[in-house]
Amino acid sequence: MKSYEQMLEEGLKSLPEGAVVTKRFEIPNVKGHIQGNKTVITNFNQILDSLRRDRDHFLKYLFRELAARGDFDGPRLVLNRKVSAVLINQKIDQYSKLYVLCSSCGKPDTQILENEGITYLKCNACGDQKKITL
Numbered sequence: 399m400k401s402y403e404q405m406l407e408e409g410l411k412s413l414p415e416g417a418v419v420t421k422r423f424e425i426p427n428v429k430g431h432i433q434g435n436k437t438v439i440t441n442f443n444q445i446l447d448s449l450r451r452d453r454d455h456f457l458k459y460l461f462r463e464l465a466a467r468g469d470f471d472g473p474r475l476v477l478n479r480k481v482s483a484v485l486i487n488q489k490i491d492q493y494s495k496l497y498v499l500c501s502s503c504g505k506p507d508t509q510i511l512e513n514e515g516i517t518y519l520k521c522n523a524c525g526d527q528k529k530i531t532l
Contacts, residue, residue, distance in 0.1 A: 423506040442475040
């Protein structure tokens with residue numbers, strides 16, 4: 399009789415290529431360019447959709463962390479200073495760790511709730527609650 403691990407390995411090998419998903423939550427890297435003294439992020443809406451958070455909350459965090467202001471030009475976000483894509487990606491990753499991913503189980507199935515003036519990050523997967531500041 400085959401062990402569970404052997405049967406699992408055979409099953410995974412029989413799947414078509416690309417059918418195995420390794421990561422459930424993936425934030426796309428920033429796409430954009432520098433235009434004069436401004437930074438244009440062309441895939442901002444795609445990033446926001448993957449985070450599943452309020453646009454204003456995310457922008458407040460991003461503007462504060464990057465020490466920049468910005469405006470929307472259609473689907474693009476235009477920052478009022480030159481910022482490298484590496485730095486923007488780092489700040490988006492920090493945001494996801496603080497306000498999206500559960501600190502207990504690491505899953506993105508969370509929501510931001512407020513109760514009696516205190517804001518919590520509640521995980522729908524494991525039920526954990528963590529106090530956060532906005």
